[in-house]
Amino acid sequence: MWTLYKQESFKLLKKKSTLWISIVLALIVFGFALTSRLQPKYFSASVLFTTNFGSTTFIMFFLIAAAASIVTMEFQYGTIKTVVSQRYSRSMILVSKWLVILTYSLYLYVMTAVLALIAKFVFVNDKFSLTGTGYNNDIWQDWLANLGAGLLTLWLLISLVFLLATLFKSSAVAISVGILGYFVLNIVSSVMFILIHSHEWLKWNPINFLNYGSQVLEPSLSKLTRLSDVQLFWGNVGYIALFLLIGLLLFRKRNV
Amino acid sequence: MAEAVLTVKNLNKSFGRKQVLHKISFSCAPGRIVGLVGANGAGKTTIMKAVLSLTSSTGEVTIDGQKSTFDHHPVLDEVGALIEYPGIYPYLSGRDHLKLFAMGNKNTQDIQALVDALNMDKYIDTKARNYSLGMKQKLGIAMAFLNNPKLVILDEPMNGLDPQATKELRDLIIAKRDEGVTFLISSHILSELQKLAEDLIIIDHGKIVQETTMDALLESNNHFVVVSTTDDVKAKQVLSETGYKLVGDVEVKIQTKTDDAVADVLKTLSDNQVTVTDVQHQDEDLEGSVLKLLDSEDQK
Numbered sequence A: 001m002w003t004l005y006k007q008e009s010f011k012l013l014k015k016k017s018t019l020w021i022s023i024v025l026a027l028i029v030f031g032f033a034l035t036s037r038l039q040p041k042y043f044s045a046s047v048l049f050t051t052n053f054g055s056t057t058f059i060m061f062f063l064i065a066a067a068a069s070i071v072t073m074e075f076q077y078g079t080i081k082t083v084v085s086q087r088y089s090r091s092m093i094l095v096s097k098w099l100v101i102l103t104y105s106l107y108l109y110v111m112t113a114v115l116a117l118i119a120k121f122v123f124v125n126d127k128f129s130l131t132g133t134g135y136n137n138d139i140w141q142d143w144l145a146n147l148g149a150g151l152l153t154l155w156l157l158i159s160l161v162f163l164l165a166t167l168f169k170s171s172a173v174a175i176s177v178g179i180l181g182y183f184v185l186n187i188v189s190s191v192m193f194i195l196i197h198s199h200e201w202l203k204w205n206p207i208n209f210l211n212y213g214s215q216v217l218e219p220s221l222s223k224l225t226r227l228s229d230v231q232l233f234w235g236n237v238g239y240i241a242l243f244l245l246i247g248l249l250l251f252r253k254r255n256v
Numbered sequence B: 001m002a003e004a005v006l007t008v009k010n011l012n013k014s015f016g017r018k019q020v021l022h023k024i025s026f027s028c029a030p031g032r033i034v035g036l037v038g039a040n041g042a043g044k045t046t047i048m049k050a051v052l053s054l055t056s057s058t059g060e061v062t063i064d065g066q067k068s069t070f071d072h073h074p075v076l077d078e079v080g081a082l083i084e085y086p087g088i089y090p091y092l093s094g095r096d097h098l099k100l101f102a103m104g105n106k107n108t109q110d111i112q113a114l115v116d117a118l119n120m121d122k123y124i125d126t127k128a129r130n131y132s133l134g135m136k137q138k139l140g141i142a143m144a145f146l147n148n149p150k151l152v153i154l155d156e157p158m159n160g161l162d163p164q165a166t167k168e169l170r171d172l173i174i175a176k177r178d179e180g181v182t183f184l185i186s187s188h189i190l191s192e193l194q195k196l197a198e199d200l201i202i203i204d205h206g207k208i209v210q211e212t213t214m215d216a217l218l219e220s221n222n223h224f225v226v227v228s229t230t231d232d233v234k235a236k237q238v239l240s241e242t243g244y245k246l247v248g249d250v251e252v253k254i255q256t257k258t259d260d261a262v263a264d265v266l267k268t269l270s271d272n273q274v275t276v277t278d279v280q281h282q283d284e285d286l287e288g289s290v291l292k293l294l295d296s297e298d299q300k
């Protein structure tokens, strides 16, 4: 298992895009921090800070692409034959891919969080204090809560992308569905809230659980999602486990 | 005979309703080079994929005494393979590929030895994206030889290789065979396979048609003697009267069972005042016998 994990991280780290993503994210963090200093009227430094200066949305795009390609590239390149004809079972292969993407997502979140702190002190230290009041709590509490909830809902998308990547051999499909899913959420959420209002059971649909990050900051959102924070948390965990498990069952049967 | 390195029993495989393997059973003895021969679509690749757990199948695969199944196949540690075309990550260098799949730590020399054996030194450290067909093929072969496997499965290994590389590969295979490695090789280039394979498995439409050794198959082949004479018409007449089997229309071509029949042929001719100017032996090669075999199968 450790061998597979090492193999997967080797492949990920050797990709040029992996280095570039870290650089681009650093530029985004400092770029938005600088913007909020220069244009405080339009960009609130304290609000941007809770999303690591806007980088969490970009992390989502990058990770959806990374999760889709870590599975589908093997089929595209034909390397799956070499990977599978080792001693390890298919389940172990897929699990090692999950773990590498999990490590990668943690790394990107921690890296941008550290950079966001640096950017705060360098560019916008006078705009807000970490112990000042944000939405409802201290800004630093909002920040950490938003990052934690964001990482969990990100994994809801990623688990769906993993499932799609094992269903379709093409990375394009898996990436598109993941990213479209995110945009669709923003578009349909108002419609969805109306539907949830009339059909209470619809609140259990997975898209509703993507609101976790927002609700942590804005508790009033629970009037629309009709779910408590705790329900949102466990719902995310449940859907992630479900999607990953279905993907695993499909992958275990996969002929190459 | 020592215990077989690979034993396949009653392998069946269907794609949807189409059954492509029918009760395939064979075994590969240690230190032998086994050739898998058959027409396009006969099922060679599918057999290899089933052995490697790449594709599901019913039947029993035993490698080095251990059962290997679709879900559980730790024994594949001892197997190296190249199936169809090599799987290559375009953004990795050749050496990265070898490092990626190498086990244990003492492997730097092993990798270099393979690179040298296949003459890949010039490009092994550049990105595989820019490799030519043959360069990729060689890398795929090197990956199959990684980690000192006991069994190496090669599907069309000569694909895209130039004569020099083909020879390097042949030398490598024979050197490893001498160290005790077992090979299962499929190839359409029968003249190449003839130089390598010791045992043969011939399949047609997913069934084993014949399991034999190269020597036995070639032995059962026809031998011909072609003579040039000053008077071919008379020569043919004399020979057929004496009871020889003549084949072909133009030359004087006699089908014989053994090589020493030549002396008799020459004596018969000189006794009848026909002057012989040249004698040639013609042996049917592997290609001829395989074609004949598959042809007779198709007529069944």
Ligand SMILES: Nc1ncnc2c1ncn2[C@@H]1O[C@H](COP(=O)(O)OP(=O)(O)OP(=O)(O)O)[C@@H](O)[C@H]1O
Binding pocket: B015, B020, B038, B039, B040, B041, B042, B043, B044, B045, B046, B047
């Ligand atoms: N994924 C698949 N789906 C459906 N049928 C398949 C699939 N793969 C192979 N087949 C069928 O199985 C049969 C055997 O194919 P296989 O690739 O094993 O042949 P082969 O002997 O390797 O041929 P070749 O010499 O052309 O490489 C063929 O009839 C082919 O059509």
Ligand SMILES: [Mg+2]
Binding pocket: B044, B045, B046, B084, B155
């Ligand atoms: Mg084939």
